[in-house]
Amino acid sequence: MSLPFVRHLRGKRVVLASGSPRRKEILSSVLGLKYDVVPSTFPETLDRSKYSPKDYVLANAREKGMEVYTRLNSNADLIISADTVVCLDGEILEKPRDPDHAFDMLSKLNGNKHYVYTGVTLIYKKDNSSDPITYSFVEETEVIFRKNSEDMIRAYVGTGDPFDKAGGYGYQGIASVFVEKINGCYYNVVGLPSSLFVKLEELVRTKEI
Amino acid sequence: MSLPFVRHLRGKRVVLASGSPRRKEILSSVLGLKYDVVPSTFPETLDRSKYSPKDYVLANAREKGMEVYTRLNSNADLIISADTVVCLDGEILEKPRDPDHAFDMLSKLNGNKHYVYTGVTLIYKKDNSSDPITYSFVEETEVIFRKNSEDMIRAYVGTGDPFDKAGGYGYQGIASVFVEKINGCYYNVVGLPSSLFVKLEELVRTKEI
Numbered sequence: 001m002s003l004p005f006v007r008h009l010r011g012k013r014v015v016l017a018s019g020s021p022r023r024k025e026i027l028s029s030v031l032g033l034k035y036d037v038v039p040s041t042f043p044e045t046l047d048r049s050k051y052s053p054k055d056y057v058l059a060n061a062r063e064k065g066m067e068v069y070t071r072l073n074s075n076a077d078l079i080i081s082a083d084t085v086v087c088l089d090g091e092i093l094e095k096p097r098d099p100d101h102a103f104d105m106l107s108k109l110n111g112n113k114h115y116v117y118t119g120v121t122l123i124y125k126k127d128n129s130s131d132p133i134t135y136s137f138v139e140e141t142e143v144i145f146r147k148n149s150e151d152m153i154r155a156y157v158g159t160g161d162p163f164d165k166a167g168g169y170g171y172q173g174i175a176s177v178f179v180e181k182i183n184g185c186y187y188n189v190v191g192l193p194s195s196l197f198v199k200l201e202e203l204v205r206t207k208e209i
Numbered sequence: 210m211s212l213p214f215v216r217h218l219r220g221k222r223v224v225l226a227s228g229s230p231r232r233k234e235i236l237s238s239v240l241g242l243k244y245d246v247v248p249s250t251f252p253e254t255l256d257r258s259k260y261s262p263k264d265y266v267l268a269n270a271r272e273k274g275m276e277v278y279t280r281l282n283s284n285a286d287l288i289i290s291a292d293t294v295v296c297l298d299g300e301i302l303e304k305p306r307d308p309d310h311a312f313d314m315l316s317k318l319n320g321n322k323h324y325v326y327t328g329v330t331l332i333y334k335k336d337n338s339s340d341p342i343t344y345s346f347v348e349e350t351e352v353i354f355r356k357n358s359e360d361m362i363r364a365y366v367g368t369g370d371p372f373d374k375a376g377g378y379g380y381q382g383i384a385s386v387f388v389e390k391i392n393g394c395y396y397n398v399v400g401l402p403s404s405l406f407v408k409l410e411e412l413v414r415t416k417e418i
Contacts, residue, residue, distance in 0.1 A: 001368050003383055159210050174212055176239055177406040186395040197386040
């Protein structure tokens with residue numbers, strides 16, 4: 001029930017440099033990949049004012065991946081790292097600090113469109129070369145919120161769902177009621193775009209890994 | 210962890226008139242609803258040539274819902290029925306009959322955009338009125354396939370995944386590698402649009418159910 005490139009990768013040590021349950025779900029349940037989880041300890045302390053949102057997630061993804069690569073001392077065939085942000089009018093929205101912050105954030109998103117960016121980095125070694133090859137890309141998805149009532153937003157904040165999520169909502173759960181439509185890759189909003197699968201297939205097909 | 214209207218509906222007998230595992234997953238895991246499953250026995254024999262794709266799914270959803278309503282002899286507070294089709298250049302694509310049919314279908318979708326339509330019908334009784342209230346709507350999502358290789362399509366057909374799915378693919382699984390982007394509601398592609406959640410919230414808020 002899995003695609004040939006996925007079966008090939010099961011014979012390799014693939015490491016996901018992220019502890020996100022949603023990224024694990026995409027790689028396991030959607031793609032059927034086997035992998036080890038080694039969450040990066042890279043502190044997300046880059047100065048956001050110096051980056052565009054796209055460059056910010058790319059930089060974070062690269063730093064996360066390289067931190068795990070260095071720590072594992074090249075004991076992996078492929079490392080996958082990623083960073084996702086929600087961006088409204090050029091402003092990056094993080095995980096909400098508390099219920100009031102979550103309510104403010106969701107009120108800003110309400111009735112508006114925003115963008116979700118995920119930066120992805122793949123790190124692998126070709127043959128017995130000593131230097132790793134690093135490949136990074138970013139994916140953008142537009143998300144359009146319905147004009148939801150204040151009561152609905154308060155009720156959602158009350159469920160506790162927003163607090164571990166950039167932008168204060170998760171499209172994969174009950175907050176789906178807020179989202180009228182998306183324009184782009186669904187999986188990108190959840191945390192890993194399907195263009196990652198295409199890249200993995202290409203790397204296997206061209207015998208890079 | 211659930212929204213107030215969902216908690217309210219847990220005190221009602223909600224019936225899903227569909228055996229689709231994907232629809233069950235959306236209502237259970239995404240929304241957190243409790244319900245009974247009573248798959249409709251309505252045979253999908255409407256003459257497609259007499260309907261537009263939107264009218265076709267609406268008619269099917271209504272017939273499925275009414276069949277279950279009649280069979281249950283009004284022993285339900287709310288019946289949810291739905292029908293989903295994949296439509297390419299005005300032609301409705303059904304579930305593929307065999308591997309060759311699946312390959313042809315996916316080759317037509319390949320590198321192109323198509324539309325997914327889900328018709329939804331809600332049937333409920335207000336107070337002690339003897340006549341049921343029926344509410345139907347249809348949701349459209351545009352889906353854009355990448356230009357995937359023939360090898361990838363053949364490999365996917367070989368997994369057996371296409372055969373229970375309209376259009377021969379499921380965006381919620383490994384076929385996500387084929388889909389570059391969608392424009393609309395993700396859940397609509399899977400089988401029940403999130404506008405259904407909005408309607409349920411409205412029905413509870415306005416004390417219709």
